[in-house]
Amino acid sequence: MRFDPDNKETAPVLQLDQVVRTFGALRAVDGVSLQVAAGSITGLIGPNGAGKTTLFNTIAGSARPDAGEIRLRGERIDGLRADQVFHRGLGRTFQIPRPLATLTVTENMLLAPTGQSGEKFWNSWLARGRLRAQDAAHLAKARELLDFVGLSALAEQKAGVLSGGQQKLLELARILMVDPALILLDEPAAGVNPVLLESLVARIQDLHRRGVTFLLIEHNMDMVMQLCNPVVVMAQGRVVMQGTPQEVRADARVIDAYLGDAP
Numbered sequence: 001m002r003f004d005p006d007n008k009e010t011a012p013v014l015q016l017d018q019v020v021r022t023f024g025a026l027r028a029v030d031g032v033s034l035q036v037a038a039g040s041i042t043g044l045i046g047p048n049g050a051g052k053t054t055l056f057n058t059i060a061g062s063a064r065p066d067a068g069e070i071r072l073r074g075e076r077i078d079g080l081r082a083d084q085v086f087h088r089g090l091g092r093t094f095q096i097p098r099p100l101a102t103l104t105v106t107e108n109m110l111l112a113p114t115g116q117s118g119e120k121f122w123n124s125w126l127a128r129g130r131l132r133a134q135d136a137a138h139l140a141k142a143r144e145l146l147d148f149v150g151l152s153a154l155a156e157q158k159a160g161v162l163s164g165g166q167q168k169l170l171e172l173a174r175i176l177m178v179d180p181a182l183i184l185l186d187e188p189a190a191g192v193n194p195v196l197l198e199s200l201v202a203r204i205q206d207l208h209r210r211g212v213t214f215l216l217i218e219h220n221m222d223m224v225m226q227l228c229n230p231v232v233v234m235a236q237g238r239v240v241m242q243g244t245p246q247e248v249r250a251d252a253r254v255i256d257a258y259l260g261d262a263p
């Protein structure tokens with residue numbers, strides 16, 4: 001399906017066409033074509049080493065594709081830097097969150113609109129200088145979003161003291177500072193305690209109801225089955241199948257892909 005800018009309902013937010021990313025002889029992403037429909041929570045699953053994170057890195061601009069085309073809302077983004085992709089409306093979180101530990105939670109939030117994609121670990125002195133230029137509107141928005149993810153009470157704490165789950169909520173809130181059209185979540189459930197996980201799932205559902213589109217990598221199948229439709233399955237750098245959670249669960253190719261990963 002080609003992107004139809006006149007049809008906001010059905011046009012895919014993200015479109016990948018034959019994307020390849022290699023590491024030497026290894027084709028970590030080996031000709032992936034897929035579409036993420038506007039308003040969907042699309043799941044990306046697959047055994048360890050399938051190429052999911054490499055695909056995210058390639059989409060988000062932290063790794064360049066060796067071949068293929070990537071479009072966000074119909075416009076080519078392959079070849080752009082991570083901060084450029086971020087400002088075009090694509091936010092991503094990491095398997096292991098990367099807040100600036102010596103800045104406060106609020107200060108981390110205020111870095112988002114200045115162009116920090118989360119890719120670079122800026123030194124805190126430099127980051128503080130940038131924050132002075134922020135205006136009150138950004139601060140109000142930061143407070144509102146921290147409230148949304150349940151981190152208001154920790155707003156003035158150093159981000160380094162947050163638990164892993166709280167750091168994931170902070171990453172999500174930080175991305176929301178730029179009103180993203182699409183959010184890539186890399187293993188949101190990993191290392192998150194059950195209470196915070198419930199809160200994270202609820203926030204994703206809230207945002208989904210407000211029209212935010214998600215593509216998420218997850219090994220927690222309960223979460224995938226609860227949240228995602230469709231689910232895309234990768235193995236050995238390729239898309240093996242795509243379908244509803246029920247279709248994926250029952251598909252022999254998916255079972256094979258996972259069993260092939262067993263020790």
Ligand SMILES: Nc1ncnc2c1ncn2[C@@H]1O[C@H](COP(=O)(O)OP(=O)(O)OP(=O)(O)O)[C@@H](O)[C@H]1O
Nearest residue numbers: 023026028029046047048049050051052053054055
């Ligand atoms: N920077 C790199 N240099 C060399 N090889 C890499 C690099 N990053 C990833 N790979 C390899 O690319 C393949 C895909 O890795 P990737 O991390 O994308 O898989 P994944 O599906 O995200 O796995 P997991 O579920 O374990 O996170 C693996 O064989 C991995 O060893």
